[in-house]
Amino acid sequence: MEYGRRRRQLLRVRGRSIAWVVPLLLLVGIVLLDFNTVEQFRIISWIVLVPGIAAAICGVWTTAAFSLVSVVTYVGVDDAWPEQYKAGLADFVLVALGGVLATLASAVRVRREKQILHIQDIAETTRRTVLRPLPSHWAGLEHAGVYLAADVDARVGGDFYDIQPGPHGTRVLVGDVQGKGLGAVETAAALLGTFREAGYYEQDLTVVAARLENRMLRHRSHTAALGRGDRDRFATAVLIGFHDDVRDAVEVVNFGHEPPLAVGPRGVRELPSGDGVPLGLGDLTGGLPPLHRVPLAADETLLLVTDGVTEARDEPGLFYPLAREVDRAVTADPRRAEPGRLVRRVRDGVLRHSHGRLADDTTVFAVRRLPEPVGEAPERGRSPT
Template sequence: MEYGRRRQGMRARGRSVVRLVPLLLLAGIVLADFNTGEQFRIVSWIVLVPGIAAAICGVWTTAALSLLSVVTYVAVDGAWPDQYRAGLADFILVAVGGLLATLAAAVRVRRERQALHIQDIAETTRRTVLRPLPPRWAGLEHAGVYLAADVDARVGGDFYDIQPSPHGVRVLVGDVQGKGLGAVEAAAALLGTFREAGYHEADLVTVAERLETRMRRHRQHTTSLGKDDGDRFATAVLIGFPEDAGDVIEVVNFGHEPPLAVGPHGVRELPSGDGVPLGLAELADGLPPVHRVPLAPDETLLLVTDGVTEARDGPGCFYPLAREIDRAVVADPGRAEPRRLVRRVRDDVLRHSGGRLDDDTTAFAVRRTARTADEAHERGRLRT
């Protein structure tokens, strides 16, 4: 909160300084007019003052500066002998310029308010789709970064979530094909199903089936409404953290980028996308299999969307995710910590692509907390 107040104070002081620019310009024009000869009258340049105010000040401030400009013009021009006065024509120029500047300020302020309102809607949508998660939740430590290709939109088809349940903790990371509101709607539909099925269903296979069914139902519904969503699908990775095994996870990969296990000794790739994306199961023999793979207590699971792996540099080369992360954690094992890991991915992708993102970019890192891993390992040992 204190940091936020400091930032607001800095912005307020910044606006105050900017508002001095029209006044300084007004004073400069007056001084220049009095210190130049009668053959070089520049008092009519005062019309620039309300023009600049319209671009950086509010409506009432612009109106006040417009009125001040007219009064200043009359006073300065009246101080000269009759034969050297600029006259009525320039007075009308300053007066009309001030009026037009005030109207322009009103239009600008209205559009800025509309833009802020749209940004608020986009932020609310983002928080609905990508709900805020505590840094440590349900025995997992996690961190995520999301960069929308459309900076103004702030939200797209990438999604991730964690769902605790009586059967263990489930994690879902995915990417809906396409962009725009259609992709956002599909992501929201999948997340809603995941949050319900991930809690109630004991078997991860059933959760996967529910997600597949939801994707097909959503596509049918939007198509019946006349939307061009008939071929929409989503790649995703569904992860299960069983309660009875502290060193094993369950992975269902729907044609998504393979997860990476990042530990102090480097990076290893988990099972790749051996199944078709969500919504396309009818094109294959069925849903992807559930893989049970080891995950050491000191390893972090890194999941990314194709906005990361398909980020290109100037010559067109893809970002080498596994190689760069391996090099980073070998040099500093502490970089396997989720927050540092996703920050490294974000910074590397922006540096590699020169800040030009062609697709939404998401990196999500998660690992068991030390206490949870020990408890799960002990439960598994007692059961065996």
Template sequence: MTEMEFGRRRRPLLRIRGAGVAWLLPLLLLVGIVLLDFATGEEFRIVTWIVLVPGIAAAVCGVWTTAAYGVLSVVTYVLVDSAWPNQYQAGFGDFLLVALGGALATLAAVVRVRQERQVGHMRDIAETTRRTVLRPLPPRWAGLDHAGVYLAADVDARVGGDFYDIQPGPHGARVLVGDVQGKGLGAVEVAAALLGTFREAGYHERDLGTVAERLETRMRRHRAHMAALGRDEGDRFATAVLIAFPDGTADAIDVTNFGHEPPLAVGPRGVRELPSGDGLPLGLGDLAGGPPPVHRVRLAADETLLLVTDGVTEARDEPGEFYELAREVSRAVRADPRHTEPRRLVRRVRDGVLRHSGGRLDDDTTIFAVRRLPDDGEEPGAGDAVRADGVTGPRVPATDDLGTGRARRE
């Protein structure tokens, strides 16, 4: 069952080989109470404990199953209690307790299932929003092999202000990775606005500097629009890295950095840092007189660009030490040069961050890797797919599968 189906169907809490078996728990409890009541004798009657059965059902079963257990508990109580001599019977008072317990348990199940449906509906909305902002990227998109993963610090919300995208166009492929300051729906709105502008300008504009100017203008216009609506969010800004893979240039890229974490070029010969954020974040360009400059940077055919948000570089372990991204990636590449492949690289960083932070992320985290596809027709992205673990990129053998990469709730 996909997460989009969560709000439409209640997912069984307990399963055996895919089948829901939550109903077994209250049944076993019912049988155990009956047997124990007869085993303890008349001196110690526990048949009244049968009121726990619909209570347990309300926690793990559906409404109708809980109601059925409420009725079954009442019937079982009457049969078991009637089997004892009159002087040892629990009586009508305990019967009312069992009946009332079943009714209240059914009511509790109604409330729980209704809340589950509401949470599922909210998750559907969050998932739809995430896919609108972070649209799924086709495999081998724009001549690039890519992989990306987004981890929300709030695993229930599943959406935040981090964003990334690839836009092909007549002037080459463009890549944008960024992080909006702040959290909540306001940050999501900014991310959606910037991505919309990037998808249009990245396609039509020949010069990467013009695309950067369009992004800066869009950020300021969005802030002005929010202020006019009475939702003044202050000087909200966004850090970002804008990259162009020019057509006809196989060994270089153009980079504009809006105060973002510097990209890493990861190759068999090691890891090197590209130009750092020498410009101000988007929305603050008027303080510097314009967007940051465009740098032409050498990028070998076997090198992969690794771009992350500060959820990676600011991830802390229990003693408070930061995650050393470049060091850990260098160590991984030395151990196995195949970690330069986008999917393996993203997966390695994701697992490293979650392991380093103990699964507790303080900020939304985006990890994105991209490199040119070779010209020899053997495309490393062949068989790419959007997988259930949230990583897009080339499939790997089943023995190398990781499962999910979400942050823990604790």
């Protein structure tokens, strides 16, 4: 379907479709070739290709029009030849039947495309519900994020991220639900809903982490009771807290996720790794992951990715070297540590490394403090967002 979308864009000029030009040129070419070849080389029956091409790229009525024009043209061109060189009734039936079948095929194609576009609209609405749009400067943070679904038609998956301001600072959550499909999307939505409430009201980040763990267990129990195969589902995640009164450090709770990278003019360093188990598996260790307080300079950006980035492979099977590539880019130009540039750099690097063949949903999210608090900060104690 992605191919079909690009095809339609290529066949438009100034917003108007020019798809009809292709079958028209084919029609004219066949007629001219038939008139400019010897009598023994009659190709007018090839005109059956015209409605066939129209069925692939044009609408139903345009295809029907080309089917009719092809029949009329066939009759006119064939009658212009002497009797002994006429193609005859059999080829006429071929052209007429080809036009009817091409029109039916065009109707089926157009209907199918409308259905797929409708499904994609639903998927896009679902994605926006899970990954709600945020302004680039929000709650004292500058951020940028990109989500690439492994299934380009579905556009949705289990990756998630969000920023929640509140009276106790700003919290950031990035994660990846195990598995694919609507079950993973539903789990991501459940975790984000809990994060948006707990991230606003709870003062202690460890309490937010506990609420997320409990939500994962409750959600899994509920879906299992419904007879769905989500009994073993879990999610890796990184929970980060930015305090308003502590601007040189952040709090990090890592649920078995890829370790965040602190990216700045002085290079790249790795924050505490996923020393805890994923969400939903806390009963295996009897507790939550530890909370780490780590320094973060004002000019450093936190880069968080899902395993679609670190597990992207090239043709020989080598993984994408995230830290090395980011360090090389920032060393060459320190401005690439800005969230927007950093996200674009990683996104392009992953797609180039994997030749566009993503094996898993891929999320790249970058965030850093703004130099001065923005207008949202005074409103944090009024109403949750």
